[in-house]
Each structure stands twice: as structure tokens, then as C-alpha cells.
Amino acid sequence: MSRDTGMNRRRFLMRAGKAGLGMAATLALGWWAHDTQGPSANIGQAQAVKLPSFAVKGTEKRLAVVKSSHRVPALRAGLEAMGGIGAFVGAGHKVVIKVNAAFATPPALGATSNPELVAELVRLCLKAGAAKVVVTDNPINDPASCFELSGIGPAARAAGAEVVLPHPGEFRPYTLAGGRLIRDWPLMYGPLAGADRLIGLAPVKDHHRSQASVCMKNWYGLLGGRRNVFHQDINGIISELGRMVSPSLVIADGVASLAHNGPTGGSLEDLRPTDTMILGTDQVAVDSMAVGLLGLKPAQVPWLGLAAQAGAGTTDYESLNPTKVELG
Amino acid sequence: MRIATARRISQAFFLALFLWFCLVATVGERLWKLRGWPVNWFLELDPLTGLTSLLASGSLYAGLIWGAAVLALTLVVGRFFCGWVCPFGAMHQFVGWLGARSKPLKERVQRNAPHPAQQIKYFLLAFFLGAAMSDLAARLALGQVAASLAGALTLGVVLLATRKGQGGRAYALAVGLVLAVWVAWSLLAPSGGAWLLAGLLDPIPLVTRSVNLVLLPLADAPARVAWPEPRFYQGAGLIAAVFLAALLLNLWRPRFFCRFVCPTGALLGLVGRHAIWRVGKTQARCGACLSCDGACSGAARPAGRLRPAECVLCMNCLDTCPEDAITYATQPSAGGEAAPDLSRRRVLAGLGLGLAAPPILSLSGVLGPAWNPALIRPPGALPESEFLRRCLRCGQCMRVCPTGVLQPAGPSFGLEALWTPVLNNTIGTSGCQPRCTACSHVCPSAAIRPITLDEKLGRGQYAAQGPIRLGSAFLDRGRCLPWAMDRPCIVCQENCPVSPKAIFTRVAWETVLGGLIAGPAKGNELAVSGKALKPAALASGDYYLQSGGARARIAANGAHSLGLTPGVGWRVPAPGEPLSVAVRLQRPYVDPARCTGCGICQHECPVSGKRAIRVSAENATRERSHSLLLKGAGPG
Structure with missing residues (x-):
């Protein structure tokens, strides 16, 4: 071959052409990647989301309280008193049930939503025509263990729901309009995307810092990130959670209340039978009623007052004329 | 079918089985989860793990x-394993074939020609065996005859392997000499314990650790089969470097x-070199095409004097x-056989270094005195001196841990602890x-002995001895929000899973704002002057107005007004009376008598870097000498 036997015109033009193309490509790549501004302050942030209201028109200010020592009959009677599950869930709906699965403890210890109750609610939603029911939470302990050990995961799946565990991909930054604390904060939006209804299902629990953990505190489990910094202003964050979420319905399970050593519990002795289930569309009213099961008055619990002040509901639950049901 | 094809199928099968076991070591009942798969089988098959653990x-x-x-x-x-x-x-075979x-x-x-460096593995074997039986004195003193015999047997095997002459006298002399050294060592050597260092290079622990802590977390991040969330393993780079270098x-x-x-x-070579069946030439003279040498995986020189080891x-x-001149049969190779290329001196040097x-x-x-309190071992872990005799560093515990809190100890924990499990409560x-x-229950060598939930939690028959403690939480008051920064928090108390909680609080009032002067009051509304307040800043429910020794919770505030919830x-x-604002703080305290050292408080502490509450290994149940509290003393 004549590779190294000197230059002729044709070969020179070929080489010059290749070099020219190489130069052009290099410069074009440089030009394309060129950045005169440098990174902005909010580099690497995901697309922010908005959280719609899940409240159902025409069901405002409904409140029902059932006296019973059995959860499933209490739930059925309570929903009946609220106008039936059909008033909240319709054909083709995607329903999200936000449970409290915070801890990897067995259901008997009452630190998490009761699995039988979750399963019954899932079945009722599906029976009412829901196309899909999602059960979710961002727990405190290891998520997979929480859902398994609390019994919620297996029960929900068996009843036909999809269980969504937290994963970095499920979170989006969210800012509460007019909020002071929830600003540009990771929200577990994945399971809520495209949802038509959101139901909160929480046990009634003692909480040393906030005095009580019921339905509004339960939305804490939609936050991600190092959310524990909000404990510096526990009343502020709970009232903001009450404003952040407009649920279709909340259910406070006080058939047994975690009266001591909350919110983790850990011993059967921490539970007290209080034989009450409270359902409502005004979560401030439901929680105000529920703290009574722990021996508290709403005025003693600052986050209730702050939430009411912020317009999330009323602490004067009697003003809503709650439907009272007594089951034997 | 050709015999090498059968071998490849066997290798592919066992490699796939091994990877399957790595994948299914996830706690759960599904078919692809732990249920009852023998996930430790390959570790158990490896005779070096058994032998060093036994010694x-x-x-x-x-x-x-x-x-x-x-x-x-x-x-x-022979070396079928x-x-x-x-x-x-199998991995080596494949990459070697690619190359x-x-x-x-x-x-x-040329590449398959026997190389003097092949004796390094015998040296390493001797070193690891030595390290595993280093404290024969203690063994003898304890009368653990079985272990001593096993040690002697191993020495015998090593000697047998290294003897050059066939003379029985030389052999007897060598055995006598080594026994004498051994007994002298037993009596004179300081007892530093015996350590299972073999796991650092033992092939099955090495590959198990590498797959569990490097390959699987990488592969599973998008697939999410083994873990629902991405996994982190500290120092995965070093583990990967060893693995990839080997490949x-x-x-x-x-x-x-x-x-x-x-x-x-090396061990299998020494044991198997006199195997009944072995590879060898059927005729001393052949065409000398060297095809066999070019294909030999072990550099055993089948064309010349074969090295069965x-x-x-x-x-x-x-x-x-x-020519079909090579066979697998009971006769030694017609081309002659050569002993492994190793000198008795080097083997003894390896053994001696291992013993030392x-x-x-x-x-x-x-x-002893410099024990590392950061070395928090998992529940059921034996006392450290016993733990180091058994831990294979295989990473199975870290793989199976549902929270990912178990991490491979890095070089800062010392060579003896490298890649053994340690809790890092900020990870996972x-x-x-x-x-x-x-x-x-997954630990193949009982370095973490199997425990029941009752024993871990101190229930039932274990109620008297109490729960297993991994250590105790300690508060860093200089970093804790209510202790150092006048901010309420107590996330640690909230998340303490013990009942009654091991973290309790005491209420403290800290005056955060003074110089206010009372103005006229209207119901629960009070006008104040002296300072302009930031509207709503004191309304969080944690701030109180102080006046004359009594307090009222501030429910709302404007620049010059306060809404109060009066207390008792x-x-x-x-009007004109001086006022101040106090914050009500619940300050956390740890009760080491209740604390199990689970680390959940540390994990949840909102001080996100170096936490304000941290577990360290003091008061861990496994080391009596590290206990903290006197039994029966104190009010609790």
C-alpha cells in the first residue's frame, strides 16, 4: 500500500476534509454544551406538583361516631351513617387509602392501622365501583417490614388493593400555598397522581410531643426527606398538614386507643379499650372528638386550634350535629 | 457430549444457583424470597471455611x-469443586477464556506454564490456618482435644505435602519438630486469640460478599426485586476493587x-493430589503438540510432568x-507427576506468620482496653474474641438485613474486623x-448465633435476663435541639420502640425573650409594649408568657398583642408589669437500663449529619466487661 509513500492531491484533500469535519464537530459540540450562566441556585430539582382537593361536593360537614368494640361492624355502620360508601366512591374511581403503617410492630399493639379494617375499607371501595384502590404510607421504620409486620400489606393485597411503598421515584417537591413549613418539600406524590379520592385511616394514639396523633398527624406520612425537623414546630406542621390535604373522608379508629407510650406503643398494656370509631369529612372535627378518647379537650391541643384558625375545619364538633350510632 | 461441555454446563448451573441464592436472601415468603432456600450452601461447601472455623x-x-x-x-x-x-x-474460567x-x-x-508464584496460595493457606489456630495454649488448657487433633492433623497434611524425601525418619523428625514447636508455642505464646482471617481471601466468602454488597445493589437499583429501596454499603469500592482485580x-x-x-x-490441591482418579497421559511419548498445555486452566502442565495439585x-x-492420549483414570500420568512447587520453609514461615x-x-x-465502641455488632453476635473466630466476612447478614443497617466494617476498624458486620444507624x-x-438465622458460622424473638426482646423464659442490648444511646447535649438550641423536638423519644420508653423527658422552661411590658387586657387578649414581636412567631403552642411565677400559653400574637390560653x-x-416569654422544652434523657441500642432514635434524629443521639457499644449484652449499670441499684 502507499500509505506512507508521500502525498498526492487526492489524499491531501481527503485528509484535509476529515480534519475539517473533526474540527467542525469538536467546535459544534463545544458550542452546543457551552454555558455562559453557570448553574442556578435550584439545580437538580424535580418538577414541583400541586395537590388537588379530594373532598366530595355535597358531603361537607358530615360527622358520625359509632360506639362499638368491633371494628368492621363499626366501619360499616359509620359509613352508613355518613350516607353510604357510595356517597364517596363511585364507578371507575382511583381511591387512595392513607393508612398509618409507621412502625414495624404487630397489629395487636395498635401502633398502626388495623389490617382487618384496612381490608374491609378496600373491599367496600371496590364494591362501590372503584377501579383501583391504593394503600400507601411512608413509614418511619423500614417500609417493607412495616407493611408486612403490621399486617396491612398482606391484608390490603388480599382484599384487592395495590400497596405502594416509598421509593425515591415516588416523591416530588411540593409547596403549600401560604405555608410556612411545607415549602419545596418532597411529597409522596406517586400514589396520589391521578387519584379521585383520598381516605385517611388512622388509629387514635398518644404522642408525647403533640399530645395526640390522629387523622391530621397521619398525613405526616405523605412527607419525605428529613421531615423530623418539623417536630420543632409540631403544632405548626400538623395544622399545615391539615391545610395541605383536603381528604374525601377520614376515619379515626378508637375502638382501642394507644393511651400510653405512644406513638410506638410496644406493649398490650399501652392500649385502652375506648370502643369508638369516628368518621367525618371535617378532619379538625374528627380529631377534636378523637382526642377526647385520650382524656384531652380540644383547647388543650394547640394544633387543633391552629388548624381551625387556618380554616381547615372546626374544633366545635357538636356544631356539626354528629350522627351517633350505638352497636351492642 | 464432550467432557469439557459437561463441565461448562455444571459450572453454569452452579453459578446460576449461586446467584439465585444471593437474590433470594430477602426476608419474605414468596418463591423468590428466603422462605427455605439453602442460601449458605456454597459457603458451607467451601472446605476452608469449615476447616478454619473448626480450628x-x-x-x-x-x-x-x-x-x-x-x-x-x-x-x-481430585479438585472437582x-x-x-x-x-x-466459573467466573474466572469465563474471563480467562475471553482473554x-x-x-x-x-x-x-506460555501463559499456562507453571509459575513459581503458584506457591503463594500454599503460603496463604498456611498463614490462614496458622491464624485460625493461634491460641493453642488456650485450647490445650481448655482440654478441647478435638480441636487440637484437628490442628495436628492439618500440620500433618501440610508436612506430608511438603516432604521431599520418602524416608520415614525424616518425616517422623519433621512431625516431632513441629509438635515440639507447637507445644512450646502453646506454653509460651501470649494468647491473642485465634482469628478467622481466611474470609478475606477465601473464594466463596469473597464472591458472596462481592455479589451481595456490590453487584446486587447495582443491579437491583432499577429492578427493585431484592430491596424496595436503593441499598448502600459503606466501602463497597474496596470490596469491588478486590473482586474486579481478581476477575x-x-x-x-x-x-x-x-x-x-x-x-x-491450595487446600484441595494438597488433599486431592493423591486422589484415586486423576488426569494423566496414557503414553509417555506423544506428538508433543502442546494443545493440552495451551488449554490447561490450572497451569498443571499435562504435556510434561503433570502437577496433580x-x-x-x-x-x-x-x-x-x-491423539486421545489423555484420560481421567486411576493410573498416574504416564508422563510422570510432579509435587507442588513449594518449600517446607516457606510453608512453615506462612504458618508461623499466621500463628503470630x-x-x-x-x-x-x-x-482489651482499646476496644472500639463504634463496633456495634448485630443482635446475637458472640463476644468479640469469639466472634472473630467465626465470622467469615461473607456479608450474608448484611444482605438479609431488612433495614440495611448492617454494614461491612471498613479498614478503620482494623484488619481483624475488615468486612465483618457493624451497625451504622445513619444508613439504611x-x-x-x-x-x-x-x-x-442466616449466619452460616454462628458468629451471630441464632436467637428467638423472645430472647431478643427479653420475653417469656428470657424475661428475667431482659432484652439483648447492642449498646446504649447517648445524648450529645451540645447538638440536641432542646438541650442546646432552645427548640422543642424529642423525635428520639417519640420513636423509641421500647415499652416503657428508654428515652424519657423532663420539662424545662427557658426564657427566650424579656423586656416586655404589660398593657391593657381584654379577655384573653393582652397588649404588650417594650418590644415589637414578629407576628405569629410565638403562636406555635410552645411559647408561654411569664408573669410573677405563673405562665399562660401564647395561642396567637401580633406585633404588640398576645392571645393567651391561661393555665392554673x-x-x-x-399594666406596666414586666413580662417575659419562655419556651417549654421537653428535654430527652436516656435510661440505659431500658435502652436496647437498636439505633432507631439515632436514625430518626433530625440533626442530619452527626446525630445528637448516637448509639455506641457500651452496655452491650454480649460483652459483660462493657456493662454500664449496677444491677439493683438506683430508683428504677
């Missing part, structure tokens, strides 16, 4: 007896690790020989979950 601990725990079966079979058929079963060997496939025969023969060196010399490094291969039974020589390693490393005081999804005993004893201050 160091004096017993052959549970499934480790499989190693005896492999050794026994090796006596009959290396060539047909070992998943790490050699386009090379001409001459170069392949890539196959491109330079096929089966590099097996030829030069593998201590298990190096033969991994890959059977390539049988397949490549154009634990006492030397112990000089740093890690088992939670601390050590109270209702989990997974690691103790509150009276409306007279």
Missing part, C-alpha cells in the same frame, strides 16, 4: 459439615486467582488432545428493628 472455634457449625464431604470426595476424585462447582471459579480465545497456541502455552487478572493469566491466590484451591479438572486437555498474626494484631488492644431505612432476628394560677398582669 478457630473448636466446632463445625451446622451446614459447615458439607465442607468435610467436599474434602472427602476430593480425596477420591474448583473445576465443576465453585461459582468464583485467551484469540491467542495463538504458543502464547497460550481482570484472568486476562493476564487464566484462572489467576485459582492458580496464585486461592487458599481453598494444580489440576482443577477442567478436562480441557482430554478434549483437545488430537493474632497476637501481633492484638497488641493494638482491640480486645431504620436502625435494628426490634422484631427481627434475620441475621442471626394565672392572673392577668397589671
